[in-house]
Amino acid sequence: MFERLARFVVYNPWKVIAAWVLATIAIVAFAPTLKDVTVQDQSNFLPSDYESVQAIQLAEQAFGRGNESSATIVVKRADDAPLSEADQAKAAEIAQKVQDARIERVTAALTGPQAVSPNKKVQLVSVGLQGVGDDPKLLEAVTKIRDAARPVVDGTGLKMSVTGDVAMFADNQDAFEDAFVIVGFATIVLIIALLALMYRSPVAAVLPVFTVGLVTAIAPGLIAWSAKAFNFQVDQSLQILLTIVLYGIGTDYIVFLLFRYRERLRAGEDPKLALVNALTRISEVIVSAAAAIIIAFSALLLAVFGGFRSFGPGLSIAVALMALAVVTLIPAVVSLLGTKVFWPSKSWQRTPKGTTFQRLGKITGRRPGLVALVSGGLMVVLALGMLGFKTDYDQSSQLPSGTESSEGFADLQSGFPAGALNPTSVYVRSDNGRALDADQLARFAGELGKVPGIGGVMPGPDGKPAALNDDGTVAKVDLLLANRPYTSEALDLVGDRLRTVAHDAAPDGTTALVGGSTSIFADVRAANNRDLAVIFPVAGLLIMVILGLLLRSLVAPVYLMLAVVLGFFSTLGATVIAFVGLGGQAGVSFSLPIILYLFVVAIGTDYNILMIARLREEAREGNDPHTAADLAVEHGGPSIGAAGLILAGTFASMLLAGISFLMEMGFAVSIGILISAFVMAMFLVPSITALLGHKAWWPGHGDEPDSPPPAPSAEKAEPVAAG
Numbered sequence: 153m154f155e156r157l158a159r160f161v162v163y164n165p166w167k168v169i170a171a172w173v174l175a176t177i178a179i180v181a182f183a184p185t186l187k188d189v190t191v192q193d194q195s196n197f198l199p200s201d202y203e204s205v206q207a208i209q210l211a212e213q214a215f216g217r218g219n220e221s222s223a224t225i226v227v228k229r230a231d232d233a234p235l236s237e238a239d240q241a242k243a244a245e246i247a248q249k250v251q252d253a254r255i256e257r258v259t260a261a262l263t264g265p266q267a268v269s270p271n272k273k274v275q276l277v278s279v280g281l282q283g284v285g286d287d288p289k290l291l292e293a294v295t296k297i298r299d300a301a302r303p304v305v306d307g308t309g310l311k312m313s314v315t316g317d318v319a320m321f322a323d324n325q326d327a328f329e330d331a332f333v334i335v336g337f338a339t340i341v342l343i344i345a346l347l348a349l350m351y352r353s354p355v356a357a358v359l360p361v362f363t364v365g366l367v368t369a370i371a372p373g374l375i376a377w378s379a380k381a382f383n384f385q386v387d388q389s390l391q392i393l394l395t396i397v398l399y400g401i402g403t404d405y406i407v408f409l410l411f412r413y414r415e416r417l418r419a420g421e422d423p424k425l426a427l428v429n430a431l432t433r434i435s436e437v438i439v440s441a442a443a444a445i446i447i448a449f450s451a452l453l454l455a456v457f458g459g460f461r462s463f464g465p466g467l468s469i470a471v472a473l474m475a476l477a478v479v480t481l482i483p484a485v486v487s488l489l490g491t492k493v494f495w496p497s498k499s500w501q502r503t504p505k506g507t508t509f510q511r512l513g514k515i516t517g518r519r520p521g522l523v524a525l526v527s528g529g530l531m532v533v534l535a536l537g538m539l540g541f542k543t544d545y546d547q548s549s550q551l552p553s554g555t556e557s558s559e560g561f562a563d564l565q566s567g568f569p570a571g572a573l574n575p576t577s578v579y580v581r582s583d584n585g586r587a588l589d590a591d592q593l594a595r596f597a598g599e600l601g602k603v604p605g606i607g608g609v610m611p612g613p614d615g616k617p618a619a620l621n622d623d624g625t626v627a628k629v630d631l632l633l634a635n636r637p638y639t640s641e642a643l644d645l646v647g648d649r650l651r652t653v654a655h656d657a658a659p660d661g662t663t664a665l666v667g668g669s670t671s672i673f674a675d676v677r678a679a680n681n682r683d684l685a686v687i688f689p690v691a692g693l694l695i696m697v698i699l700g701l702l703l704r705s706l707v708a709p710v711y712l713m714l715a716v717v718l719g720f721f722s723t724l725g726a727t728v729i730a731f732v733g734l735g736g737q738a739g740v741s742f743s744l745p746i747i748l749y750l751f752v753v754a755i756g757t758d759y760n761i762l763m764i765a766r767l768r769e770e771a772r773e774g775n776d777p778h779t780a781a782d783l784a785v786e787h788g789g790p791s792i793g794a795a796g797l798i799l800a801g802t803f804a805s806m807l808l809a810g811i812s813f814l815m816e817m818g819f820a821v822s823i824g825i826l827i828s829a830f831v832m833a834m835f836l837v838p839s840i841t842a843l844l845g846h847k848a849w850w851p852g853h854g855d856e857p858d859s860p861p862p863a864p865s866a867e868k869a870e871p872v873a874a875g
Contacts, residue, residue, distance in 0.1 A: 154439075157479065158431035162424055165484035172481050176370055183373025184380065186391055199456055202675040203651065207667025210579050214626035220259070223294060223316040224573060225250075225277035225301055226560040230311045234272035240265075242310055243275040246301045250279060253300040257282045257293040266611045269567025276564070276572070277301075281318060291322040298556070313560025316573060317669070323555035324811075338805030339399055346798045347407075352497035355489065356410055360403045363482060367398055367474050374473065375466040382465070390466050393750070397467055398474055399802060400751065401445065404758055404795040405438050405478040411791035413486065414494065418503045423490045427483060433769070435479045440702045441761045442475035444695045445754040451691035457679035460687075460746055467750070509789040516835060517782030520842035527835040531718050531827065537725030540732055542739030545673050546638035569607025571633025576646055576668040578654050580618070580627045583661050587624035592659040594618070597629045599657040605645040607634040637670045640739065647674030677742065684745055691749075692717065695757055703764060704852025711840055711848075712760045719756050719832045723748055723824035731816055741813045744820055752824030755799065759792050759833035767841050768849070772856065781842035789834050796829025 161168050198205045227243045229235060235243075243263050250261035259280035267276040279297055283290045298314050305312050340361055347357035371394060379386050412434045416426035449471065452464035486493050494500045516523050564572055578600060582588055597617035601609045610630035612619035618627040631650075635642045651666050658664035692713050699709035724745065731737045766788035770780035803825065806818025841848045849856075 154435040155428070155432045157435060158428045158483070161431065161480050161483045162427050162487045165487040168480050168484035172366070172477070176366060179370050179373040184376040186372045186376050186386055198458070198672070198675055198679060202679070203665055204667055204671040204675045207577070207579050207665040207671065210581060210626065210665055211577070211628070211667060214579070214581075214621040215628065221281040221283060221290060221316075221318050223279040223281060223297060223314055223319050224560070224564070225261075225279060225297070226313045226315055226563045227275045227277065227305070227310055228273055228563050228566065230309055232273065232566070235268065235275055239308075239310055240268060240275055242304060242308055243267075243277060246304045246312065247277045249300050249304055250277070250297055253296065255293050255296045255300065257287075257289050258297065266615060271567055274564060274567030276568070279314075290318050291325060294319050294322040311563070313556050313563055315557040315560030315564065319557040319560070320555070323557045334805065334808050336395070338808065339802045342801045342805065343399070343403055343798055346794070346801065347403075350794050351410065351414075351494055352499060353494045355493050355495055359410075359482060359485070359493075360399070360406050363406065363474075363477055364395075364398045364402045366481070367402065367470070367477055368395060371398070371466075371470040371473050375469050378465060378469060384462060384465055386462050386466060390463060393463065393467065394470050396802075397750070398470055400755060400799050401442070401471060401758065402474050402478065403798050403802075404755065405441075405475065406482055407795045407798070408437065408762060408791050409434050409478060409482060410486075410493070411794070414500045415787065417491065417500045424487065427487055431479065431483050433765075436702070437762055437765045438475055438479055440698060440765075441758040442471050444698045444757045444761065445471050447694040447698060448691045448754045448757070449750070451687045451694065454686050454690060455679075455683040457676060457683055459676075460680075460683055463750070507786075507790075509793070510786045512789060512834070513782040513785035516785050516838050517778040517780075517842065520778065520781060520839040523835050524839035524843060527831050527839065528718070530831060531722040531836070534722035534729075534827070535718060535725045537727075537729040537733070538721055540728050541724065542640070542728075542732060543677075543742040543744075544737065544739035545640065545643060545677060545742050546636055546738065569632040569634045570636045571607055571631075571642065571670070572610075574637040574669045575610055575630040575632055576637070576650070576666065576670050578629045578631065578650075579665045579667060580629070580658060581663050581665070582625040583663055585625060586661070588618075588620065588627050588662065589659065590616070590618075593627050593629070596657055596659060596664075599653060600629060600631055600650070603645070603650055603653050605634050605641065605649070607632040633670065637668075638673055642670050643674045643677055646670040647678065680742060680746075684749075688749065691753075699761070699764075702761070703768065703849065705849045707844065707850050708764060708841070708848050711844075712757075712764060712837065715832050715836055715840075716753055716756050716760065716828075719824065719828050720748060720753055722827055723752050723820060726823050726827075727816065727820040730819060737812075737816075740820075741816055743813075744816065747817055748820060748824055751803075751821045752828060755825060756828035756832060759796065759828050760837055762792055763788050763833045763837050764841070767838060771849075777842045777845040777848075781838040784838050785834060792829050792833050796825050800825040800829070 200206065200209070225243075225246060227235070227239070227246065229239065247261040247263045250258065259282050261277055261279045263275060263277040267278070269275070281290055281293060294314060301312055301314070343360055344354075344357045347360065348354055351357065372391065375386065375390075375394075378384075409430065412430040413427055416430050417423065419426075421429065446468045449464050449467040452460050452467075455461040455464075491500060561573060564570075580588060580593065580596065594617055597609050600606065608631070609617045610632055611617060612628075612630075618629050620627050633642050633645065635645075646666060646668070654664040654666050695716075696709040696713050699712055700706060703709065724740075727740055727744065731740055763784060766784040767780055770783040770787075771777065773780075775783060800822040803818045803822040806814050806822075846853065
């Protein structure tokens with residue numbers, strides 16, 4: 153099958169290119185965009201049986217607050233003295249100025265004596281906003297709020313800052329955009345520079361950029377069409393992940409193909425025949441690797457958290473499209489270029505002698521036990537860092553300091569509990585439709601305020617602890633947490649102890665639900681933990697099935713997957729050591745394990761498939777297991793090393809972002825890819841295979857030739873190879 157495909161592509165390049173051009177034009181012209189199917193509100197990704205979601209639904213029904221955000225103006229004296237009555241009057245004037253400015257998306261601006269801190273040092277002005285997420289209109293509203301409020305305090309000895317989630321996003325938008333520009337530019341420069349260095353050819357260097365650019369133009373339209381057809385949601389970060397994934401696997405697959413093509417040319421084959429033979433073998437590797445990645449991504453459909461589940465279909469479509477491009481479009485272009493793809497270098501005409509990979513191959517073949525012990529031992533040592541593993545859901549603490557919103561949050565804490573920025577709302581609903589009793593609600597609020605970790609009960613507009621809806625059947629009690637709202641301590645409090653007290657202390661005939669941002673993230677954490685426990689083993693088993701079908705073996709897939717799992721834990725352990733142990737962070741970002749799953753596990757499987765396919769090929773050539781390991785490292789090592797170096801360099805560019813969790817992600821993924829390429833695939837897998845020998849291929853024994861080698865012919869000068 154792969155040989156027929158290879159011959160058609162190589163000998164009909166213009167037909168293949170024309171098909172891609174027509175498909176691209178049609179999809180770009182007629183397909184919807186990702187923005188048409190994107191969901192921004194994280195709560196929309198949680199199932200309705202989670203308490204925070206039920207609280208949101210009750211709030212929408214009772215108070216009509218389904219699509220609202222807020223900004224908080226923090227007013228305090230520059231000399232840190234208590235606020236005078238004149239200062240408090242200025243705070244009220246700020247609220248009036250913002251209200252009178254009639255800023256689009258601003259629904260109200262309120263303050264009063266109840267918004268003054270107990271120590272009189274801080275007064276808050278609460279500004280209601282219509283909309284959620286990173287809506288550009290909301291971000292523009294934050295700027296206009298600041299413009300309206302600042303003149304009121306000029307020359308008064310007061311200082312004011314606008315803070316809150318929307319303000320923090322607005323302040324850091326430029327930082328994020330700058331970071332992605334830096335990463336994008338560094339990615340392209342690194343890919344071109346490293347490929348140019350490896351092949352000494354500008355033509356070979358731009359092929360991945362050309363291919364990824366084309367697939368990036370097509371993939372979003374296909375994903376949006378699929379989302380509408382099959383009614384699945386798309387997270388707003390998918391576009392960024394798409395670019396990273398496509399550059400990653402696209403570069404890998406093109407490197408695999410070009411290395412094999414150059415190898416066949418060095419063996420003396422005609423350029424067309426060399427490309428047919430290279431594509432015949434490498435297509436099997438690419439299709440198997442892509443299938444493994446698609447299965448890994450598709451396993452995300454098992455997630456209950458829609459933020460993870462939404463990645464599965466989109467990334468799977470993108471991977472399939474990229475694999476198709478690399479086995480059709482790229483070889484069609486190379487068929488037209490011939491050896492000019494390596495221009496102006498002539499290195500494709502000669503086989504280098506005494507290379508580093510030849511020496512590494514000999515060491516692996518001669519001392520597989522020692523190589524397995526050293527490479528596996530290094531991964532185990534790094535994995536021990538998992539003993540200090542902790543997750544951090546407080547993404548605001550990882551944002552750059554020095555912005556107005558971060559300074560406002562610091563000022564707020566000089567007079568209020570840290571949780572004042574994001575109150576936790578407890579809703580009480582009458583089960584029998586009768587009006588709620590004010591005295592019972594006051595006692596209920598008092599019980600909530602006694603829970604350790606609660607900084608206080610925030611009074612409503614009328615000064616009472618509970619705000620009622622119009623018919624008095626639903627009440628809302630706002631609680632201020634003593635800790636920052638997204639710390640592990642806050643999530644433990646709201647997701648466990650507070651809910652228990654709220655449910656038990658609710659007046660008879662009522663139901664209590666705990667809502668707010670902290671409650672949402674407590675449920676996101678619970679969903680996240682559940683999903684990781686389900687997705688990883690299911691994906692591992694399915695990938696083992698793919699490997700078993702490819703290799704016709706039950707043994708090799710087991711140690712290949714165990715190596716990938718060890719690679720995952722060693723990567724996460726190294727990141728914990730760097731950022732928690734040495735960097736002093738509270739924990740690693742809660743999304744890091746799934747990011748490593750998306751990149752390190754999937755791409756590590758890629759490298760393993762390439763190496764095991766080469767090991768099988770060398771064994772089929774009649775080599776003993778130790779010699780096969782030697783030759784596999786010599787011939788397969790350069791392409792794996794090149795692909796790993798390029799991809800690791802791409803992610804390492806995120807260390808320039810200046811944003812903590814982007815730097816964390818860049819470090820983790822780049823280290824994970826280096827471990828996967830230079831430790832796991834290049835040394836651990838071939839050394840274990842050499843130690844197991846013929847048993848590694850049981851029961852199918854795919855290391856044996858399918859038939860006696862055919863005599864050389866004019867069409868096939870020598871057997872083709874895989875890897």
